[in-house]
Amino acid sequence: MDDIIKQIKEIKDKAIEEIRKTANLDNIFMLEKKYLGRKGEIAKFSKMLKDLAQDQKPVVGKLINETKEAIVEIINEVKQAFDSASTPKLDLDLTLPSAGQEFAGVHPITYLKWKVEDIFAKLGFTVVDGWEVEDDWHNFTALNIPQWHPARDIQDTFYIKHKRDDDKKTLLRTHTSPLQIRSMLKKGVPLRIIAPGRVYRNEATDARHETTFWQVEGLYVDKGVSIDNLIAVLNKAIKMVLGKDVKIRWRPGYFPFVEPGVEIDIECLLCSGKGCGVCKDTGWLEFSGAGMVHPNVLKAVDIDPDIWSGYAFGFGLTRLAMLKWGIDDVRLFLSGDLRFLKQFKK
Numbered sequence: 001m002d003d004i005i006k007q008i009k010e011i012k013d014k015a016i017e018e019i020r021k022t023a024n025l026d027n028i029f030m031l032e033k034k035y036l037g038r039k040g041e042i043a044k045f046s047k048m049l050k051d052l053a054q055d056q057k058p059v060v061g062k063l064i065n066e067t068k069e070a071i072v073e074i075i076n077e078v079k080q081a082f083d084s085a086s087t088p089k090l091d092l093d094l095t096l097p098s099a100g101q102e103f104a105g106v107h108p109i110t111y112l113k114w115k116v117e118d119i120f121a122k123l124g125f126t127v128v129d130g131w132e133v134e135d136d137w138h139n140f141t142a143l144n145i146p147q148w149h150p151a152r153d154i155q156d157t158f159y160i161k162h163k164r165d166d167d168k169k170t171l172l173r174t175h176t177s178p179l180q181i182r183s184m185l186k187k188g189v190p191l192r193i194i195a196p197g198r199v200y201r202n203e204a205t206d207a208r209h210e211t212t213f214w215q216v217e218g219l220y221v222d223k224g225v226s227i228d229n230l231i232a233v234l235n236k237a238i239k240m241v242l243g244k245d246v247k248i249r250w251r252p253g254y255f256p257f258v259e260p261g262v263e264i265d266i267e268c269l270l271c272s273g274k275g276c277g278v279c280k281d282t283g284w285l286e287f288s289g290a291g292m293v294h295p296n297v298l299k300a301v302d303i304d305p306d307i308w309s310g311y312a313f314g315f316g317l318t319r320l321a322m323l324k325w326g327i328d329d330v331r332l333f334l335s336g337d338l339r340f341l342k343q344f345k346k
């Protein structure tokens with residue numbers, strides 16, 4: 001019997017030492033099985049009990065039970081230590097933002113674009129989006145600017161290498177006007193859309209010129225649309241966008257895709273029409289081109305100009321942002337300079 005008692009005590013010491021030393025939770029489960037499992041070390045002693053003398057059975061039985069209890073206790077202790085290490089009890093609200101964290105702001109162009117979209121949506125326009133890589137036909141030819149037209153020269157752009165010198169040649173769009181063509185082809189008429197978007201020109205950059213800028217195109221085609229409708233809608237929209245009652249001037253202008261064409265000026269926002277460096281002492285700022293859709297444009301998309309008529313307009317969103325906030329260098333918009341961008345954070 002002394003022999004069994006010695007063995008049990010040895011196993012107990014060994015188990016306790018092994019369990020204490022273990023470094024991970026998986027091992028604890030393994031050791032639990034090794035010592036306390038059905039075929040484990042302690043179970044072996046329990047099986048020996050029946051071969052012992054009557055008076056020895058209770059002594060050895062008691063020792064086995066005490067050993068089991070001691071091992072269970074140490075296992076629980078170690079498990080608990082692992083548990084509390086993985087879920088520390090901290091007095092912290094982890095849903096709170098960290099101290100000093102900065103939130104991103106909306107780019108001023110995006111902010112203004114949303115504002116313009118909201119205003120024109122209230123006036124009954126649907127907002128459409130288009131590709132920045134266009135083909136020659138949508139960007140020029142269908143807008144009554146054929147291959148030979150001099151208007152192409154003032155809208156030089158970045159051509160994507162292409163062997164063909166025809167309508168399928170791809171380029172970075174020079175204006176949002178191709179959305180007139182795409183919308184009429186896709187949705188048919190009657191139609192009332194605005195298309196804000198990024199456009200590209202081959203420019204030598206300086207404070208007033210940038211290769212990349214934003215425009216907003218507008219188009220309304222229906223039966224019996226007249227220039228009075230254009231004047232009424234734009235007068236209203238300009239005041240809504242600027243948030244004040246500015247003077248607006250309409251004068252004749254030439255764009256191949258409208259006839260008659262107009263240029264719309266607004267009273268200089270910086271000097272209130274008195275004359276300053278920004279308005280070159282005229283008191284006026286060019287705001288938008290517009291006009292009645294040229295019959296050739298309607299014909300290009302198989303719409304009968306004897307039945308349908310429409311107006312179109314296009315203005316620079318980048319330019320509007322510069323006027324609205326008094327920004328004197330167009331390059332700031334794409335500079336990624338946080339000192340500039342932070343000023344627009346709401």
Ligand code: DAH
Nearest residue numbers: 175255289290291312313314
């Ligand atoms: N696409 C012209 C430009 O970028 C602007 C423009 C003028 C658009 C007259 C129009 C328009 O729709 O009717 O210079």
